[in-house]
Amino acid sequence: MSSPLRDEELEATLRDLGARLAYPMPTRLADAVRARLGAPRPMRAGWRALVPALVTAAFLLLVVAAGVPGARATAGELLGLRGIDIFRVPAVPTSGPGVETAIPGERVTLAAARAGVSFTVRVPASPILGTPDLVYLDVSAGAERVTLVYRDRRGIPRSSVAGVSAIVVEFRGTVDEQLFAKAAGPGTRIERVNVNGGRGYWMEGEPHLFFYRDANGAIRDETLRLAGNTLLWEQDGVTLRLEANVTKDEALAIASSLR
Amino acid sequence: MAGVPGAKTDSAEGRLTEDRELVERARHGDQEAYGALVTRYQGVAARTAYVITGSDADAEEAAQDAFVKAYYALDRFRPDAPFRPWLLRIVANEAINRRKAAGRRPTVALSLAEDRPSPDTALSPEGAALAGERRELVLGALQRMRDEDRLVIAYRYFFDLSEAEMATALGVARGTVKSRLSRALARLRAVLEAEPARE
Numbered sequence A: 001m002s003s004p005l006r007d008e009e010l011e012a013t014l015r016d017l018g019a020r021l022a023y024p025m026p027t028r029l030a031d032a033v034r035a036r037l038g039a040p041r042p043m044r045a046g047w048r049a050l051v052p053a054l055v056t057a058a059f060l061l062l063v064v065a066a067g068v069p070g071a072r073a074t075a076g077e078l079l080g081l082r083g084i085d086i087f088r089v090p091a092v093p094t095s096g097p098g099v100e101t102a103i104p105g106e107r108v109t110l111a112a113a114r115a116g117v118s119f120t121v122r123v124p125a126s127p128i129l130g131t132p133d134l135v136y137l138d139v140s141a142g143a144e145r146v147t148l149v150y151r152d153r154r155g156i157p158r159s160s161v162a163g164v165s166a167i168v169v170e171f172r173g174t175v176d177e178q179l180f181a182k183a184a185g186p187g188t189r190i191e192r193v194n195v196n197g198g199r200g201y202w203m204e205g206e207p208h209l210f211f212y213r214d215a216n217g218a219i220r221d222e223t224l225r226l227a228g229n230t231l232l233w234e235q236d237g238v239t240l241r242l243e244a245n246v247t248k249d250e251a252l253a254i255a256s257s258l259r
Numbered sequence B: 001m002a003g004v005p006g007a008k009t010d011s012a013e014g015r016l017t018e019d020r021e022l023v024e025r026a027r028h029g030d031q032e033a034y035g036a037l038v039t040r041y042q043g044v045a046a047r048t049a050y051v052i053t054g055s056d057a058d059a060e061e062a063a064q065d066a067f068v069k070a071y072y073a074l075d076r077f078r079p080d081a082p083f084r085p086w087l088l089r090i091v092a093n094e095a096i097n098r099r100k101a102a103g104r105r106p107t108v109a110l111s112l113a114e115d116r117p118s119p120d121t122a123l124s125p126e127g128a129a130l131a132g133e134r135r136e137l138v139l140g141a142l143q144r145m146r147d148e149d150r151l152v153i154a155y156r157y158f159f160d161l162s163e164a165e166m167a168t169a170l171g172v173a174r175g176t177v178k179s180r181l182s183r184a185l186a187r188l189r190a191v192l193e194a195e196p197a198r199e
Helices: A007-020 A029-037 A047-057 A069-081 A110-116 A248-256 B012-027 B031-053 B056-072 B083-101 B125-142 B147-158 B163-170 B174-194
Strands: A106-108 A134-138 A145-150 A166-172 A181-184 A189-195 A198-204 A208-213 A219-223 A230-235 A238-244
Touching: A007 B125, A007 B147, A007 B174, A029 B031, A029 B056, A106 A110, A110 A134, A189 A230, A189 A248, A198 A248, A230 A248, A238 A248, B012 B031, B012 B083, B031 B056, B031 B083, B031 B147, B056 B083, B083 B147, B083 B163, B125 B174, B147 B163, B147 B174, B163 B174
Parallel strands: none
Antiparallel strands: A106 A134, A134 A145, A145 A166, A166 A238, A181 A208, A189 A198, A198 A230, A208 A219, A230 A238
């Protein structure tokens, strides 16, 4: 085009374009969404009324049953691969997509992470894990979260999804404001376990996604990064989770080694 | 909007009232009501996500994820606020994060539908050719813009959002919408002028 478009021409062209894009035209999204919502929301009786129950239960897990077969399979495949997240992820230069690009926050030293949050950051003393290789601190948008990344650990298979052996995630959330809802495939098994005297959940099987309430009561979601076994528990007002392809007993041993 | 359960009116006001009722029911665990909201807004949600991702599959999945998240976030939705822009903000975040997680490519591939009824029929053959050429040029430039710029342009010119809706959907103060849009347009022009039509 020889001369620049006038404003009206540009605007008319944009409107024209907008009417002509080959948009997807979903027609049955409602079914797929409902299938993923699974059980009715626990807020049925009024969210506030349920707070005491949640305090007791610590976390409420909503296991989403297998829904529409096609949609379920797609979602299941994606959960493991995409590492989607509602947090802002800085464009950290890395050698390809991996856990590091998917972890919210910035890479910091352990000391900086400890200084950056209002809770006590605990680190496993388990010799299997040793010292974390990378530490991430996320304090964006009201979050307070520390992620410890363990790359290669003898005896722990590296996750095919993220290429690391284990991660430990610790974040602040008032328990009575938290709601966990884990969108799991039919292959996921969940078991209630006792971790360091408190209630926890051991999840085995397929990749997971869960929702929780942060310290401000805002709903957040988390994609479990390693698509493997996960131990999720609450301790001193902090929610912790260990993701690693270890057995339940090994996970519990790691959890009990937190210092 | 055909076939939307509970949709009795097309007026903007009527829609807001219906949305409010549906949101209120969904908030109390009525998944049918939420399904009606999904049906009502699946189109604009998928279109918004498509403008970001340039992929049908990604757009539908981003929209689906956004609806699931929005459901669990209904408690912090202000009941007197309009649902659509609030939803779109979640959709756009979802789509942008999906692009980032995939290792954001510098361009997205948006396609034109070949079989859309053409508003060019009233134009002379030369006029239609010129319009077609402009479309290609502007589309080419849009595809190279930042997601956020493409989004603000789409909200305004593709989906006709009001300024208030844009403010909510973009998560900015209402007074900021105009400047966001004019900066996006300025960058669009810069891309257009930097890379004139090959040929």
